[in-house]
Amino acid sequence: MNCKQIENQLIDYLDKNLDISTYQKIDLHLKSCENCTIALQELKSVFKAINETPEEIPDNSLKVNFEEMLQKEKVALESSKVVSLHGKKNIWKTALQIAATITLIVSAYFYGKTQQDESFSQEIAVLEKEKKEMKQTMTISLIENESASKRLQAVNYAEEFEQPGNEILKALINKMHHDDHINVRLAAAEALAKFSNSEMVRNALINALEREQDPSMQIELIQILVSIEEKRAVPSMEKLLQNEETPSYVRDQVKIGLPNLI
Numbered sequence: 001m002n003c004k005q006i007e008n009q010l011i012d013y014l015d016k017n018l019d020i021s022t023y024q025k026i027d028l029h030l031k032s033c034e035n036c037t038i039a040l041q042e043l044k045s046v047f048k049a050i051n052e053t054p055e056e057i058p059d060n061s062l063k064v065n066f067e068e069m070l071q072k073e074k075v076a077l078e079s080s081k082v083v084s085l086h087g088k089k090n091i092w093k094t095a096l097q098i099a100a101t102i103t104l105i106v107s108a109y110f111y112g113k114t115q116q117d118e119s120f121s122q123e124i125a126v127l128e129k130e131k132k133e134m135k136q137t138m139t140i141s142l143i144e145n146e147s148a149s150k151r152l153q154a155v156n157y158a159e160e161f162e163q164p165g166n167e168i169l170k171a172l173i174n175k176m177h178h179d180d181h182i183n184v185r186l187a188a189a190e191a192l193a194k195f196s197n198s199e200m201v202r203n204a205l206i207n208a209l210e211r212e213q214d215p216s217m218q219i220e221l222i223q224i225l226v227s228i229e230e231k232r233a234v235p236s237m238e239k240l241l242q243n244e245e246t247p248s249y250v251r252d253q254v255k256i257g258l259p260n261l262i
Contacts, residue, residue, distance in 0.1 A: 001025050001029055003033060003035060003036055006026055006029050006030075006033070007039060008146075009022070009026060009147075010026075010036075010039060010040055010043050011043070011147075011149070011150050011153060012147075012149055013026050013027075013040070014043065014044065015153070017149060133165070135161075136161065136164065136165055136167065137167075139154055139157045139158050139168060139171075140167055140168060140171045142154035142157065143155065143158065143172070144171075148179075148180075148181040148183070148184055151179065151181070151184045152183060152184050152187055155172065155175060155184060155187040155188050155191050156191070158171070158172055159190075159191035159194055164195060166200070169195060169198060169200060169201060170200075172188045172191055172192050173188075173192065173200075173201070173204040175188035176188040176189045176192060176204065176208055177204075177211075182214060182216065182217070185214075185217055186216065186217060186220055189205070189208065189217065189220050189221060189224060190224075192204065192205060192224075193205075193224045193228065196224075196228040196230075202228070202230055202232075205221060205224055205225055205228075205230065206225070206230065206232055206236060208221055209221040209222065209225065209233060209236045209237070210236045210239075215247050215250050218240065218246075218250050218253075219249075222240075222250075222254060222257050223253070223257065225237075225257075225261075226257035226258075226260050226261060229261065230261070231261050231262075233261065234258065234261050234262060237254045237257070237258050237261075238254075238258070240254050241254050241255070241258075
C-alpha cells in the first residue's frame, strides 16, 4: 500500500473499521513511514479537538498577557475559517490551528470565571461562537470526502450538534438527496430528523419522499415524517399507495403511518 492509500484509510484505521489484513498492512506501513505516522497523530489531534473539551488551568503568563493573546488568536482564527481537506499540507496545518484555538478557548473560559468585566465575557462568547463555526466547517468538509465510510462518520458527527448552522443542514440534505451510497443517505435522513424543528429540514424530508425511488429510503422517510407529525407529507404518501410500482412492504409502512397524520 502506498502513502495515499494509507492516508485515505486512516480514519477507518483509528476506528478499527478495517478487516484484519488491511489493518495489519497499515500498521506495518506506519512503523516504517514517518510522514504517515505524523499524519495519524495529527488526525488524532483533530478529532480530539472536535469531540473533547480538555480542562486546562492557565498559568500566570497567560493571565498577564491574555488580552494580547486573545486578539491574536481571533485574527488567526478569522483567517483560517475556510478549510479544505483536499490538500494534505493544508488540512494538517489547519487542524493543528483548530486544536490550539480550542485549547486557548478552554483556558480562557476558566480564567474568565475569575473576571467580572463585561467586555471580557463578550470576548469569550465570540470565541465560543467561532469555535462552533470551525467545528461545523470541519464537519462539512469531511461530509464531502471521497470515502463513503468517512462521509458516514461525518454525518454522525453532524448529528451531535445541538443547534447546527444552515450550512451543516444543507450538507446533510445534499447527502440525503444525492449521495451514491445508500447507507450515507439513510444516515443523513436520520440525522436530519433530529433537527426537524427547522422548516428547511421539514421541506427537504417531504421533497425527498416525493422523489425517492429506493424502498429502504422511502420507508425511512415515511417513519421520520410520521414521527415528526408532518401532515404535509400525506399527499406524497397517498401517491405511493396509488403507484402500482411501489413495493408491498412500502405500501404497508404507509398504511401503518398514514392514519397518524390524517
